[in-house]
Amino acid sequence: MSTPGKVSLEDKFGLFTDHWSPKIVGELNGQQVKLAKISGEFVWHAHEHEDELFLVTRGTLLMRFRDGEQRIGVGEFIIVPRGVEHQPVAETGEVWMLLFEPSSTVNTGTAGGERTVTELERL
Template sequence: MSTPQKVNLTEKFGLFAEHWTPKVVGEVNGQQVKLVKLVGEFVWHAHEDEDELFLVARGVLRMRFRDGDVRLEEGELIVVPRGVEHLPVAETEETWIMLVEPASTVNTGNAGGERTVTELERL
């Protein structure tokens, strides 16, 4: 078995420019660690079978829920439980997010649509 390699988040975020297109940078027990750059508002959606962890690496994220919002700044995270409808909104020009979620998670959850990413690139 080879020695595990470290991941430099700033370096990995520098490898892509697309928004709302998660990139896989690691895996842990069936969970994928993904990086995504956000601009503006996503779509309302839920994941019936998966929890999601959002960690803000740069910028500000407002996670909207039907019963209120949670504002996250750099270094803060939130876990969105399965089945909870949410709407990620980047409050800064560009917000960088690290996600930890099951490999089966589709970015748009039950909403589908043109922002759905089916093939995830590995960095």
């Protein structure tokens, strides 16, 4: 068995510039660790079978819910339970975030549409 390699989030974020297109940087136990850069508003959506963790590493994420909203700053995370409709928003500038979710998770959940990413790039 080989020694596991460490991952530099800063280095990995430096490898891409596109928004709303998560990149896989790790996998464990059927879960994927993904990085994403966002700007502006995403689509309202839910995930029927998957919970999602959003950890902010740069900027401030506004997570809208039908009954309220939460602001998540650098070093903070939020877990969105399966079935809860939500809309991630970068109100000002760009937000960098780490996502932790099952490998079956589609970024647009039940909403589908043009922002759906079916083939995720591995960094």
